Amino acid sequence: MALVPIADSITPSPPSLSAPSPPSFPPPETFDFIPNTHDLLLRLLPPNTAASPPTQSNLPPLEPKDVDAEASRIRIKIQKARAILNDLPDISRSIEQQEEEVKALEEKIRRQREVLGRIRELKVVKDAAGGR
Structure with missing residues (x-):
């Protein structure tokens, strides 16, 4: 006895040997700006005051005139993260x-x-x- 095909709008796709690989995502550190910003703000506090918490990073205090130069590192990291996000598939x-x-x-x-x-x-x- 022969099988009668069932008419349907489904078109079979050729069998694939492996599933498509998921896109590779950057490590989470790529998008972590809070520690850098926190360190920058802590460096702006005057040393040896009751209001200044102890810093885990032994970075020297920062003068207000140097804030822009230090903050530019964070801005560059954010720009790189944006570029990575824009390159992700189907992001648009x-x-x-x-x-x-x-x-x-x-x-x-x-x-x-x-x-x-x-x-x-x-x-x-x-x-x-x-x-x-």
Whole structure:
């Protein structure tokens, strides 16, 4: 007995040997600016005052005139992080576009499950499974 194909709008994709690799993300330190900013602000406090907490980094106090030069390191780090974010795949897609893709993929999964359910119900498939 021959199997009758079920007509459906699903086009089978060729089997892949491996799943696509996820994009490589930079390490979390790339986006961590708070410690650098905290150190910069601590260096602005006058030394040996009750208001100044002990610093974990043994950096010398910073004069107000040198703040811009020190802060530029943080700004450069932020600019590099922005560039990395802009290079991530699909970063320019809106939430609406992503939601539409999710809905389309969910619909595709629903149709595939429906087809698989119909295949399971075919008498030939049941007979073949029972006669193993």
